[in-house]
Amino acid sequence: KQEVTQIPAALSVPEGENLVLNCSFTDSAIYNLQWFRQDPGKGLTSLLLIQSSQREQTSGRLNASLDKSSGRSTLYIAASQPGDSATYLCAGPRNRDDKIIFGKGTRLHILP
């Protein structure tokens, strides 16, 4: 059974700092991994999708990596801004499995 863990559950950092959010999965047969952002009371917005054949994916100040052998993915946010405050979630399907399982998320607060 695939389990996805995100550590830490919450994080507060001053504006301007670079930061890393972590996502671990128990089954290395994960096919791809997607990072989402959720603002309070809102739905989920897709940030980055790392395909099974990729190791990294970048969009603006965001960079996500995937290491299937170690069962880990990281989301790197450069030069953090107060508008980055949100909950960040990771999710992915296993090989040959259509169930997409989510971590519980990391609640990020950027201090002005």
Next chain:
Amino acid sequence: NAGVTQTPKFQVLKTGQSMTLQCAQDMNHEYMSWYRQDPGMGLRLIHYSVGAGITDQGEVPNGYNVSRSTTEDFPLRLLSAAPSQTSVYFCASRKGRWGTNEKLFFGSGTQLSVL
């Protein structure tokens, strides 16, 4: 492009009542799914569908029914609502199955309270 549309946005039910949460997508997506989100529990998969006429159970299927008669629609039915089903429900869709590297898109959610 509307994307994934969920209705209603808010709903209050009494224990034992039934209702259907609606989900529609206009992107011709093959894969659709329902999640519930509870504080401290994260998002948990209820049911999913890989095409019209094909549905399967997720992590927490008890108390919920689904059907997929068209590609566009994937309603979630609560046959006899219980207070434990108080939650925020999200519908999501994706173009293809596990072997495709396509993003999962979410609706804006339905906040359900069962009294």
